Amino acid sequence: MWKLWSLDYLKTKLDIKSTINLFLIPAIALTGDKVIDYIFPYKSLILKCFIDSATHFIIASLSWNYVGNLSIYKRTHLFAVFMCGLLASLIDIDHFIAVGTMNLQVATTLPHRPFLHCTTVFSAIAVLLALLSIKMHSIPYLKLSLIITTAIWTHHWRDGYRRGIWICPIGSTPPYWYFLYLVGLVALPLSLHFVLRFTSELINKAKNQGLQPVYFI
Structure with missing residues (x-):
């Protein structure tokens, strides 16, 4: 009886933490958006870019913390949370690559979006990794695909309310309402958490049934 009550209490506690996280x-x-609007152009461009990158990092980290909270390995999960945030914040490095200089003023005034802001390419890579994970019965591959999806989509979705989503080579969607942007930031981790849970169960079921994984190399 005590054990059952403890499990129920733990589950409730985790649900509360997950809801707060979400x-x-x-x-x-x-x-982050309001702080940037407030300080720019009154403060330095460096400070604006730092806050922007930090916001990308925290949003992606919190998103993966929600998506991947099924993990029983705490250290591995925290490392994945950090890497997801880092990947999301490093996307903007393509501005410097595109202009060929570390000049912040030049890098932030590009007339077009650089290559790492193309949502199509990364989405295709993530889907291929997910399919590969199912074929090879590999949950680490599945998590990698979802970490990439989380990092890329949180960054692109945040940029998109101002400029739309760049679906190369077709073009960009129109910018969307700020409220829709905030709703999307909640819907994304909810959806990916379901995908992780559902696909992990499929992979584990295949393993339990003794189905052989398919290796391509």
Whole structure:
């Protein structure tokens, strides 16, 4: 009886933490956006870019913390949370690559979006990794595909409310309402958490049934 009560209490506690985590995402986004609007152009461009990158990092980290909270390995999970945030914040490095200089003023005034802001390419890579994970019965591959998806889509979705999503080579979607942007930041980790849970169960079921994985190399 005590054991059952403890498990129920633990589950409730985890659900509360997950819910707080989930709604911290749009709260951080809103705070970061408002701070940037307030300080720019009154403060330095370096400070604006730092806050922008930090906001990308925190949103992606919190998103993966929600998506991947099925993990029983705490250290591995925290490392994945950090790497997801780092990947999301490093996307903007393509501005410097595109202009061929470290000059911040030049890098932030590009007339077009650089290559790492193309949503199509990364989405295709993530889908291929997910399919590969199912074929090879590999949950690490599955998580890698979803970490990439989380990092890329949180960054691109945040940029998209101002400029739209770049679906290369077709073009860009129109910018969308700020409210829709905040709702999307909640819907994304919810959806990816379901994908991770559902696909992990499929992979484990295939393993339990003794189905042989398919290796391509």
